Amino acid sequence: MFKLHGRKGCRCCGFGAPKTPPGIKAPANADKLIPVFSLGLQPLSNAFAKDDELQSAHYPLEVLFCPKCTLAQLSIVVPPEILYTNYTYTTSRSATMQRHFESLLSFIRSEQEPKSVIEIGSNDGYFLEYLKSQGAEHVCGIDPSENLSEIARKNLIQTICGVFDKETAHLAADCVPVPDVIVARHVFGHVDDLKDFVKTLDSISGNHTLILIEVPWAKRLLERCEFDTIYFEHLSYFTIKSIASLLDGTPFRIHKIHEFPVHGGALGIMLRRRDYESTPHASVQNMISQEGISKMDWELMGECSSRVVEKLVSLVRTAKAAGKTVAGYGASAKMTVLMNACKFTRKEIAFVTDTTPMKQGCCIPGTDISVVDPGMLLRELPDYTILGAWNFSTEILEKESLYRTKGGVFVNPHENAL
Numbered sequence: 417m418f419k420l421h422g423r424k425g426c427r428c429c430g431f432g433a434p435k436t437p438p439g440i441k442a443p444a445n446a447d448k449l450i451p452v453f454s455l456g457l458q459p460l461s462n463a464f465a466k467d468d469e470l471q472s473a474h475y476p477l478e479v480l481f482c483p484k485c486t487l488a489q490l491s492i493v494v495p496p497e498i499l500y501t502n503y504t505y506t507t508s509r510s511a512t513m514q515r516h517f518e519s520l521l522s523f524i525r526s527e528q529e530p531k532s533v534i535e536i537g538s539n540d541g542y543f544l545e546y547l548k549s550q551g552a553e554h555v556c557g558i559d560p561s562e563n564l565s566e567i568a569r570k571n572l573i574q575t576i577c578g579v580f581d582k583e584t585a586h587l588a589a590d591c592v593p594v595p596d597v598i599v600a601r602h603v604f605g606h607v608d609d610l611k612d613f614v615k616t617l618d619s620i621s622g623n624h625t626l627i628l629i630e631v632p633w634a635k636r637l638l639e640r641c642e643f644d645t646i647y648f649e650h651l652s653y654f655t656i657k658s659i660a661s662l663l664d665g666t667p668f669r670i671h672k673i674h675e676f677p678v679h680g681g682a683l684g685i686m687l688r689r690r691d692y693e694s695t696p697h698a699s700v701q702n703m704i705s706q707e708g709i710s711k712m713d714w715e716l717m718g719e720c721s722s723r724v725v726e727k728l729v730s731l732v733r734t735a736k737a738a739g740k741t742v743a744g745y746g747a748s749a750k751m752t753v754l755m756n757a758c759k760f761t762r763k764e765i766a767f768v769t770d771t772t773p774m775k776q777g778c779c780i781p782g783t784d785i786s787v788v789d790p791g792m793l794l795r796e797l798p799d800y801t802i803l804g805a806w807n808f809s810t811e812i813l814e815k816e817s818l819y820r821t822k823g824g825v826f827v828n829p830h831e832n833a834l
């Protein structure tokens with residue numbers, strides 16, 4: 417079994433980190449992060465590999481809240497080499513992502529023309545390919561997944577394979593010295609030692625370098641009860657306040673913020689050096705003042721998630737009792753969380769479709785439910801289909817209009833039947 421560890425204290429502001437030397441018991445009144453949400457024992461959400469140990473491993477999925485800076489973080493850390501070496505998550509080449517990339521580029525251009533770009537967590541190179549097509553001249557990606565780095569290289573995107581650390585950062589900086597822009601989309605949430613990450617950013621950025629990070633916004637997760645976005649890859653659930661705390665004492669500050677509708681509500685946060693000649697944009701103060709998240713928001717979300725699970729279980733049970741069939745659409749990590757939280761097996765869910773060839777032929781982790789090609793939807797015409805990729809629902813509903821014409825019903829777990 418893999419060696420897990422828990423981070424002692426908040427990874428943004430340090431609250432709850434032990435103040436006594438190792439081996440000496442902390443006083444009873446010492447600061448502690450507060451447990452606010454738990455999904456019990458869960459499998460690794462993207463463990464689609466046909467590997468028994470990976471498939472069957474279960475770990476406690478528990479969220480701790482920092483009352484000082486409002487960051488929420490998982491109580492344990494699964495080592496990145498387990499999660500990412502042969503990673504099945506590829507950035508969806510979908511119309512939704514294409515539109516998002518267009519909006520991101522306009523956001524970047526509102527500050528800086530991206531002629532030279534380093535992307536951290538570049539996945540299969542899709543975003544860098546897009547930036548190149550829009551005029552970027554020098555680009556380099558860094559990604560820990562060997563299989564995805566290889567795909568990126570085949571598509572002529574220079575990629576350093578490895579986690580973002582001093583070594584990979586400097587290899588990337590050899591290819592693209594002092595870049596105009598450093599992008600880290602949906603990477604911060606996966607990083608255990610964020611302070612070290614920011615130090616490394618410092619070592620490869622110049623005075624003019626704009627740093628753009630994209631993170632899901634905990635405010636939306638809580639409001640919309642998106643509990644299925646909580647899984648082992650996502651170590652942290654950010655607020656703007658927590659990111660501002662992380663940057664305290666570093667050369668960077670938050671410069672500008674924009675909210676994007678992707679992945680259930682994400683923030684594009686631009687960082688600039690504190691000594692860069694310009695004042696922070698008004699969006700920073702505006703958005704911080706809207707935030708106000710407390711431990712109670714997390715507790716309420718926990719209650720709401722139980723209702724979502726009960727409603728889905730009841731819908732599936734009623735359908736099965738009436739002799740109907742139920743399937744799933746999109747073997748996303750969210751689908752793994754949902755299927756396991758509902759304790760569904762293939763007796764309830766006939767199959768889950770997914771466009772990713774690496775996932776097809778595997779089972780949803782922790783279950784015996786098979787992942788199949790998307791053509792199965794029209795071949796089998798299940799009466800109900802649960803959307804695991806609900807973040808792409810508009811596009812999927814349009815694409816699969818024939819299924820609905822033939823009487824099929826999509827179910828968004830967070831809303832009603834569609």
Ligand code: TMP
Nearest residue numbers: 508510746747748769770771772805808
């Ligand atoms: P994500 O929500 O984490 O990006 O994962 C979405 C999953 O859904 C991914 O495995 C690809 C899959 N998918 C489909 O099967 N069909 C689609 O039309 C879309 C947009 C995604």
